[in-house]
Amino acid sequence: MAPQRFHEQFDHIQRSLPDVPLTMGPDDSAGFLYEKGVVLVRDGEEAGFVEDTVRTHFTETQGLVPDHVRRIGPQAGRTGVTRIRVGDPAEGEDTVPHALRAVREAEDRQGRRLVGRNHVVHIAPVNACPGDEPVPAPRTEPANPAPAEGGYDPGTAVGVLVVDTGLVHDHRSYPLLAHTSGDTQLTETDDHGVLRQYVGHGTFIAGLLAAVAPNTDITVRGTLNDAGAVLESEFGALLFEAVDRDGWPDIISLSAGTPSADHDGLIGLDAFMRELREQRTLLVAAAGNNGCDTPFWPAAYAALPEYADCVLSVGALRADGESGACFTNHGPWVRVHAPGERLTSALTGFVTPVPYVYQHSTYDTCRFGADYPCTCQYPRHTGVLSEGRESTGAKPDQVMFEGLAQWSGTSFATPVAAGLVAARMTAYRERDPRAAGAALLADATERAEVRGAHVPALRPPTWRPVPAVIPAVPA
Incomplete structure (x- = not known):
């Protein structure tokens, strides 16, 4: 049976967050919702490292340096996290999976996850x-x-x-x-x-x-x-x-x-x-x-x-x-x-x-x-x-x-x-x-x-x- 209630809920949540482009994953399988074109990282050196890694990856695989790879939003504050834009949501394809793959090798070397999706948290x-x-x-x-x-x-x-x-x-x-x-x-x-x-x-x-x-x-x-x-x-x-x-x-x-x-x-x-x-x-x-x-x-x-x-x-x-x-x-x-x-x-x-x-x-x-x-x-x-x-x-x-x-x-x-x-x-x-x-x-x-x-x-x-x-x- 198609997960119709999931998609109904997706539309409802998107209306409640009109300024946040949302998508679903992984691979449109109705698993979770997250912010399109944005990843979440810990602030400080890790944030800068992720920016550089993603920018380099996109340059080598797509032949361009995307100027949209940058930190956005307010400072991390007490939570110690910040958002990094890794794509333009208006362009259609979500770039978050590509950005995550770009950082995985570095994560394996450091033995620690450096980046993740910016999930939508919702009432159970x-x-x-x-x-x-x-x-x-x-x-x-x-x-x-x-x-x-x-x-x-x-x-x-x-x-x-x-x-x-x-x-x-x-x-x-x-x-x-x-x-x-x-x-x-x-x-x-x-x-x-x-x-x-x-x-x-x-x-x-x-x-x-x-x-x-x-x-x-x-x-x-x-x-x-x-x-x-x-x-x-x-x-x-x-x-x-x-x-x-x-x-x-x-x-x-x-x-x-x-x-x-x-x-x-x-x-x-x-x-x-x-x-x-x-x-x-x-x-x-x-x-x-x-x-x-x-x-x-x-x-x-x-x-x-x-x-x-x-x-x-x-x-x-x-x-x-x-x-x-x-x-x-x-x-x-x-x-x-x-x-x-x-x-x-x-x-x-x-x-x-x-x-x-x-x-x-x-x-x-x-x-x-x-x-x-x-x-x-x-x-x-x-x-x-x-x-x-x-x-x-x-x-x-x-x-x-x-x-x-x-x-x-x-x-x-x-x-x-x-x-x-x-x-x-x-x-x-x-x-x-x-x-x-x-x-x-x-x-x-x-x-x-x-x-x-x-x-x-x-x-x-x-x-x-x-x-x-x-x-x-x-x-």
Whole structure:
């Protein structure tokens, strides 16, 4: 099946970044998005070396000295990276692969990667191929996971930072989020009063965290408000900004990232990850929703020895909890799986009902080849972005959110796992989040089947498995 949802998402993200020419790779295979004609390097001598190497390569192979090979944009700043233009995007062919090949021999000699693509980092259930879109939950359906026992004590609460979209304006009308703080969503609805895509993502995550771990001080930063997408060259600085505002927390819950052809991380996150390693903070990061084993960063840092104790990568279990959700990324770099399909939490508050128009259409069969009634197929709806919709006359479906919602993705397995770490810290009076995370994994005796492998699984006591049947359409 053609990756239609990937291309729909590509177009949507390109509109959100109108001044940045984007392309996809590798070789148009719907793996990841990146800035066309630009590579990312560490500032200083390496940047100058890359410029000279690429210019020499183009001179020898094409018989000209391209004057467009130069550093662009602001100074590297705290992240220690800068962008180098290696081609003119208006000329058509993307020159980034040629530039990367030009530097590979030098990298082999130095034993270190010097240059990489400037990836687009995006919210995990909306990584170029979304897990799904939110669905209004039946009015009689309670939160799932349900609120755990225990109260909130500001003196002992575990500090959790959610780096995501901002909170909806009426989030405190949902009791679990009464003491949640942070940034509000800049614009929630369009000119017609319809909920914008991905609005409520951060609120939904905060609701899951508060349900699993009531004794938490949750701060939500709207770092990814702009369609959930940001260039890698800017992402490190935004993460620094988020932790600098309130200090390094006990736990960071991050439901964003990107696949990459590189296997040693993202150059744009080098500085942030090095500083994270020196803190006591545990980064809990989503494994992504491409349904493959390609490392998804920054979650995949969990597989690198120097970051194994400070990063917890989380994949998603399907609604019945027995195996992996069809969309979840997988592989040895994913440390644990948690429920991430058809979870129920607060998308908006309860003050004003708000309509939403679906952007993507469901598929006739699972786009990842699964044989259960997954969210690729149900509940059925037609989306605005679907190719061929106008020729068939199909109208996009609209729903009304006036309470809880169901949503799926590794984005939501991530706060479930982060909440379990926080809950363990409270239960055992543990002040070290990394020690709590390691103990949680060590004590995890439950397993789930994910693409033929039996992997560690975390299932909150208050989470209810949902049978693998076609769900009813909400009333």
